[in-house]
Amino acid sequence: MFNDTPSGKGPFYHGTKAELQIGDLLTPGGSSNYQAGLKMNHIYFTALINGAGLAASxxxxxxPERVYIVEPTGTFENDPNVTDKKFPGNPTRSYRSESPLKIVGEVKDWKKTADEEVQKWREKLDSNKGEIIN
Structure with a gap:
C-alpha cells in the first residue's frame, strides 16, 4: 500500500530548463518529461539537489539546466512513481503536489550529472513500460 505521508522536510528543489524568477509559481498541468502526450496533474520536487539536477538534465x-529552491504552497505527498513502487520508503526524497510551488531561489553550484549517466537514464526511461501514477 502506498504511504502518502511526506517523509521529509525541506529545503526543496525543482529541476528544469525553464528560466524562472523568484516569486514565480510552478503549477501542475505541464507535459510529462517521461511519457509522451501525458499532461501532469501534479508538480514534482525533491529534497535532493542532485536529484533536481538530474530532472533538469x-x-x-x-x-540550460537549472535547479530552483521551491516552497510548496499547499499540501504534498511522497511521489508514488518512485516511493514504494520502485524504492521502499522514500530514499529519493521525491514529492508531488496539486498546489503550486513558489520559486524562492536558484542553486548555482549543484553537481551536474555526467552526459553518459543522463544518456543511461534516457534509455532506461525510453524502455520503461510502467505506467505513471498521475
Missing amino acids: LAKSDG
Missing part, C-alpha cells in the same frame, strides 16, 4: 528542452 532530463527535461524536454534545449535550454
